[in-house]
Amino acid sequence: MAATNVLTVTLDGNEYTLRGDMSLLQLQRIADLTQARIAQIRAACPNYTAQRTAMLAALQLAEELLQVKEDYLQLLAEAGIK
Numbered sequence: 135m136a137a138t139n140v141l142t143v144t145l146d147g148n149e150y151t152l153r154g155d156m157s158l159l160q161l162q163r164i165a166d167l168t169q170a171r172i173a174q175i176r177a178a179c180p181n182y183t184a185q186r187t188a189m190l191a192a193l194q195l196a197e198e199l200l201q202v203k204e205d206y207l208q209l210l211a212e213a214g215i216k
Contacts (some may be wrong), residue, residue: 141165146172148183171195 141152144164152161171191175182182190210216 145169145171146176146187148184168195 138153139157139158139161141158141161143150143152143162145168150165152165154161154210167190171194172187175187175190175194179187
């Protein structure tokens, strides 16, 4: 069983404690990616609430994940791998 790592990060001015079986570097990269997306939304829409900004960031990141998964499956299909 992998050890659970704990990392405290600040996202959009709020402190969060992240826990996961991945490395601290991976947890930090996730936080950094999330904060970067929040900052992009904040720059474009400074009047949005923190909740709306976080939700839009989550939806945009989910959209990217879905696209990557679809691209991956397409590559597997083209390579003849199921």
